[in-house]
Amino acid sequence: MSKLSDLAVGLLLLAPAAVPAAPAAPEAPVTVIRAGTLIDGKSAAPRRGQVIVVRGNRIESVGDAAAARIPEGAKVVDLSRATVMPGLIDCHTHIFLQGEDPAEGGYDVQLLKQGLAFRAARATVSVRRALEQGFTTIRDVETEGAGYGDVGIKQAIEKGYIPGPRMFVVTRAISSTGGYNLEDYAPEVVVPKGAQIVDGPVEARKAVREQLEQGADWIKIYVTHRSWVDKQGNLFSQPTFTLEEIKAIVDEAHGWGKKVACHGYNGVGLQRGLDGGCDSIEHGLELTDANVAQMVKQGTWLVPTMSPYYDHWAPEGTPEGARDRKRAEVHGPSLQKAMKAGVKIAFGTDVGGFSWNDPIAREFSRLIEFGMTPLAAIQSATVRAAELLGMSGEIGVVAPGAYADIVAVSGDPLADVKVLGNVGFVMKDGKVYRDEIR
């Protein structure tokens, strides 16, 4: 046994939830789940009394309990008093961020004082937290100075060394000079950056090639950076790239069959992102009528990430405090405008921006607060998120042929969405990671 394998075994002993990589079984094990209520992700209404047959890592059949045939030798999981759903999908996470606790030095300390091994160790906890909370897939949108660490964590999950969700990763993210942290150090001091900084279409295209070469599944760019409240009392966001630079990035990514997620708040930067062909707008704090019309026309997704804008505000009476309050003030109406116009919306939380110990599912309550129905909110984190990720029919649904990513909660999330904060059963890829519903 190699040293690497010894290390892997050690890690497994430390992590009780971990599942070792199993050798290919001659005959795939069969698990039967009895679902009291099934919200399958795509149907307009839940169904009662369903039986889900899982063979290996795929769902083989879903049907009425009365007519179901239980295959011989199958393991039966009784969730007949629970609500069963597809594994949840968070389209905007940061496993290499930990809530930037100011008491521990905030964002900058991570890049200046924490080594990559330390940060990677904490990221293994982040991905376990995601899985424990029922998020069986995440799109992780930037390592914040931790290079290609997300690719490594993803590999460790796929090889079975650590428990975690399916991952779509963007690696380093891209912005322009003056367009990302760390900032505000003496000009003589060279500090690391949380994103890859490029200027001009040639550098921009090259960064996309580098990141795709190293394993990026998506490209993430910043089309706006700093924001503040201007003299007229409006939210103003500093643009980063020119239209020419964004077009080079999008063209290169699309040429590889990959998509581009664009962090954008409002204004000219957001407009350039849309004109440049961004595939998803992240945050979209203040979309205009023209923005949403263009998004509908182009099929651009919105990943609104509501939750982090409603807490941890800077003190009132400071420019940062005014900015934080303004962001929250415009964000709700912006989401409502997008929903009304029919913009495609996928669930994303920005977890990592807040602590992985906070419930990721709190985002559902925010979406509903601004008028999304509970079923639409669940679908934004299942079938719609799968569509964003190009995984329709494979994840985000409980249906024959899909991967066996299945979760369950006690209670009815359509009546009280808060129960999604207490996922008691988690299966990913046919393996059970949590089984606490009785």
Ligand SMILES: [Zn+2]
């Ligand atoms: Zn983010």
